[in-house]
Amino acid sequence: MNEEIDEYDIYHQDFTTVSEWEVFIARIEEILNDWRLSKASLPKFTSSPVSTKKWTGKTEEIRFHGLTFILSYHAVEVAKDTDSTEGSDDKSVTGELHNGIWNATTHFMDDVDGSPFPVSNWYGLSRYVMLYCSTPLSDGSLIKLVMSSVNIAFANVDCGVPLFVKIREHWQHTYLGFYEDNEYKTSFDTIHLKRISNQCSHLSGLVSLFKSKIASPVALDAVVVSTKFSYELKELEAFGWKKMTHSNEFLSIDGFDVKKLIDLPFGSEKNPIQSVLLNAIWPKFRECTIVESSTFSDIDPLMAPTWTITLKIRDNFTCQLSETISRLMDLLENGKLLMDILGLSRSLGLINPLHKITEAPITISKLVKAAMGHSKNTGDFKGPIADDLLMPLLYYVFPDAVEDDTFNYPEKFEVEFKQADSSEPRLCHYVKTSPVGGLVWRLSVTAARLHHAGGLPYLAHLWYEFTQELQYRWEHRIPVP
Known part of the structure; x- marks a missing residue:
């Protein structure tokens, strides 16, 4: 006799419950829709866009399999005067990708465009979506699961931007990417090899490997290739770097040379070039067109139609003119009194300057005394100069102040006026500037050279x-030139 089994004792699998995998896909679709990355929402440029080389981005966090994934969208800013309309077709996006790949071949692996990820530089992309895990994504089954998820979300949203997934260790920069439209599917795959095989060391082997990956049942047309040979020079310390040294010959009493005075230090103290890439x-x-195999090669770098050279500058290097200006600007935070620097407080007995606030150690300048013919040995203040x-x-x-016309001011000062189109020049924009050869310009150059040669006491003496x-000119109503 068969026992009657209660239907409530039988376990029913509820297939209507949303799984974690489906939630992951739905979350990606939701974010892509919020960012308006579908082909119908992307802007379509009526002309070639002019980029500003500044990247903008958006990020969102997603949890899946106990891991934290970050979905980010990166796009280069376009100039404001570029005309655009909403909506883009498959041909325009595919053509943009195709042209970007060819344009990227000239600076592949040797240039940084400011994007957070190098895929924009490798493939010439102006916008892309990146999905990466906070921890290294090395499990093969999990990588396949994530790739299938983003493929489904990409198709459901009809995304018009290439999508990448970062895999392996973060330092390896390994990415799997794709873009798909109604006719073509473009794969952006990278591989990290510990050792390069013999097949990948020449052009013929690389072309054969490329054709084998396509696995086409019909004969393929000739492959179009772009080749680049790079030669990098890194050890530049072995080469001599001539530093422009500036002497203090203008301090010589035998002869005052204005040319040596206004010759400010210029140039880098050390070689600012980190490496040179040809x-x-x-x-x-x-x-x-070109035969290049393991035994024979037609490629001669001297016969290359295009040569480019890239100079990489060091991050921190000292420039002499910048250092001179920085030392002068640091004096703004110096709280020492001019009287203390020159030693006037002690020599004149000014322990408390408020007691003799109305008294001045020298009532007229040395220029006036020289013009009046006063003796120089009258117990005047003697500074370091x-x-x-x-x-x-x-x-x-x-x-x-002297009748000699050796150092006269220029008859006409030249000031460079920068003005917008169809607008009058505005002098108020140049209130803080000084023409070459003027009073402020001469004082600034002399102060910089004296401070560089003799330090703060020399500068304090000149300012005094x-x-x-x-x-003296203020009290006697003598105009300042």
């Missing part, structure tokens, strides 16, 4: 005499 490029030729050198410096800054001259 590329010999053969762009877009058929495989039968000798009078025989200080007087030519002051005559250079104030050439109207400069302010004394301005005070």
Whole structure:
């Protein structure tokens, strides 16, 4: 006798319950739709877009199999004056990808375009979607599961942007990518080899490997190839670097040379070039045009139609002019008094400057005293700069104080006015500038050279005499040139 089994005791598999895999796919579709990456929503440019070489991005986190995945969208900014309409067809996107790949062959693996991932540089992409895991994605079965998920989400959304998945260790930069339309499917695959096989060491072997991966049942046309040979020079420290040294001969009392005074230090102290990369490029030729195998090669770098050279600059290197200006700008944070630097407080007994706030150690400048014929040995203040050198410096800054016309100001100052189209020049834009040869320009150059040669005491002495001259001109209503 058969026992009656209650139907409630039988386990029923509820296939209507959403699985974790389906939630993962639905989440990717939701994000792609929110970012408006479908072909119907992407902007279509009426002309060739002009990029600004600035990348923008969006990111979202997704949980799957206990791992954290980050889905990000990256696109290069387009100039504002580029005309565009909403919606793009398959041919325009495929043509953009095809042209980008050929354009990328000239700077493949040797240029950085500012994108967070190198796939934009490898394949010449202006926009792409990247899915990567916070931990290395090395499990083969999990990689296949993730790739099948993104393929389904890509097809459901009808995405118009190539999609990549980062696999293996992060330092290997291995990516699996694809783009699909109604007629073609483009695969962007990379492989990381520990050792290069003999077949991959020459052009004929690479072409044979490429055709075998296609596995076409019919005969294929000739493959179009772009070849580039790169030669990089890294050890540049062995080469001599001539540093432009600047002497302090202008401080010589025997003869004051203005040319040596205004010759500011310029150039890098060390070689700023980190490496030099020379590329010999053969762009877009058929495989039968050039023969290159393991035993024979027609490729001669000297006969390459295109040569490019790339200089990589060091991250941190010191430039002499920048260093000179930086030292002057650092003086803005110096809290020392001018009287203390020159030693005037102790020599004049000014322990508390407020007691003699109205008294000045020198009431008239050295230029006025020299013009009046006063003796130099009257117990005046003696700074670190000798009078025989200080007087030519002051005559250079104030050439109207002497009848000699050796250092006169230019008759006409030239100021470069930058103005927009169909607009009048605005002088207020140049309030903080000074023409070459003017008072402010001469004072700045002299101050920089003195500070570089003698430090803060030399600069303080020059500024002290400069302010004394301005005070005298103010009190006697003498115009400043």
